[in-house]
Amino acid sequence: MSGPILFLLALGLGLAGWIAGRARAWAFRKSVPDGRLASLPNYHAWYVALWIAVPVALFAVVWSATAPSLILQSVLSTPEASQLPAFGFQRDNILREAQAVASGAAPAVFNEAAKPLIEPFREAMARYNLMGFAAALVIAFLAGAFAYLRLKPDFAARTRVERAVMFALLLASLVAILTTLGIVASLVFETVRFFGMVNPIDFLFGTQWNPDPMSGADNPDASRYGAIPLFWGTIFIGAIIAMIVAIPLGLMSAIYLTQYADPRLRKWLKPALEILAGVPTVVYGYFAALTVAPMIRDLAQSVGIEGASSESALAAGIVMGVMIIPFVSSMADDSIAAVPSAMRDGSLAMGATRSETIKRVLIPAALPGIVAGIMLAISRAIGETMIVVMAASTAANLSANPFDSMTTVTVQIVAMLTGEASTEHHTTLSAFALGFVLFLVTLALNFIALRVVRRFREAYE
């Protein structure tokens, strides 16, 4: 409870240390002949400040974790506590109420039995708060004095502060990695539970996806959990149809922008294209569902294709392709622009035309970067949900007909998680298994993309 206060204290004392350290360093400046210190006064200041603020902050963390139980301990040892029921729900409730009133979080108690305990709680809290405060001051003083006394004109405060900065950066990057690991771990945990009910072989190779949320919670029908139609739908929409749209258009626009466009036009066109990447996918979803899908159905019917659905894989795929054009084109643009102009000149000087130069020199030289962009675009498309929900339905069809309705992994994950079933039910758990496999697939794609990019770097040096 006194944690936040202790943190503020850490900041305040740190500031005091900063000022003191700086003052001392300035004083050194007068004492050394040419007024030059090994480190600038600011570094001395930060050195002292960090030595005070970090230990106090650490203490604040430890203290706010242990103080409540210490307070409780001391309250329980008072004579008033002997009236309490020996254990159980009641006892906990009474204690909680008394504590809430004592700390000012609640106005009064309901349970009369809690009343006599309020005063002991107050006392214990005051005592421990004071103790914590005093301990923090002592720590700040000791650490600050240690740091302050180490300051000398030739003290290498800079290297130490740099090291502290590096450590802070390391910590920050670890947070992201650890969070990812935590997510994966929880995913794995739920996936394992699901695979305890449904055989992974049935899941990975079954061709029927038709989970029944009404069935019993512990004996699922494994034959209803075949994920093949979902992964097929994902690949068909995200990696095939969308790419057939996005790769040529993205590449061509990148080539136009880097090789042909007037610089003034490029200045407008490139940002305009990149804005496409910022349009919320729901908006694309509307477009797919309300405009593209009906158009495709009418078109299919007019050329005599039977049973064209108004929710088609084609509609979702095309719109998704348009959505990821900027991803493909901006990566391709960058990697084509990164090809040294000496390559282009060399080719032109051989008497190659512009388009021959593009086809035979620029694209091959930029290919790894282009491929990496495509890989990233595919993993983006595979993870995309909204457009499919709106344009391609939730029916799991295993079909190669682009006019059929289809669904994808991410759509089913949403459907399973937002269904009626409880979190323990196998339909819910299947979402985790789907998510896990999808995670592995996109991970593999990103890995390949990174490898390709690395090869690209080696090609030039």
Added chain:
Amino acid sequence: MTRVHDNLEPAEAKMAANHVSVFYGDKAAIDDVSIEIPNEYVTAFIGPSGCGKSTFLRSLNRMNDTIPSARVEGEITLDGEDIYKSGMDVVQLRARVGMVFQKPNPFPKSIYENIAYGPKIHGLASGKAELDEIVEQSLRRAGLWEEVKDRLEDSGTALSGGQQQRLCIARAIAVDPEVILMDEPCSALDPIATAKIEELIDEISGRYAIVIVTHSMQQAARVSQRTAFFHLGKIVEYGRTSDIFTTPLEQRTQDYITGRYG
């Protein structure tokens, strides 16, 4: 304005520039230059940095077309034909007037593909065997064959700097040009690689008209028969290389070649 030595023996002009000016935007980098590039000779362009040697060289195969702000005035002919006339096929021109750059710029393709590039786009070979023949011949002429014949599939960028430059010369030779322009081809190379290139230029001279831009007086003296001294966008003096270096007519030329310039 250009002092031409009057003891020049008559030679067939492969290319000729008549009152050529080159502008970048409004700024003239080459100002009213006239010169003849004799066939089967090596002509050296020398002069202080920024005097327009590269600019003029690039106007000879219209590489300045790739710079949007560049504009050429006057007349440049190849075998008497104006290369800036409308309807001129730039692709054909560049096949006849090849170019080697200051920094070796092999394509990130195999050695074989680097050489085969030009013949392929110009359709010079009617089959694999003929292409192989062109590749071998070009590499031999560039003195690179023995060094790379067992590794034709390796990337051209994996060669040493000197080898890369000879590869670029071989690449230029492969399309069987009539003129070869070289812009400081040795400035990125060490003395041994430089000596090899000079040897190579010597070897192939007589077959083509060669123009070489260089900052090295010794190099100009070693490889060329004609020298033009550029200064501030003009050709100050033009004559036999031996005459330019021993009996220059202009004070500025004298100062430059004796290193007293600037």
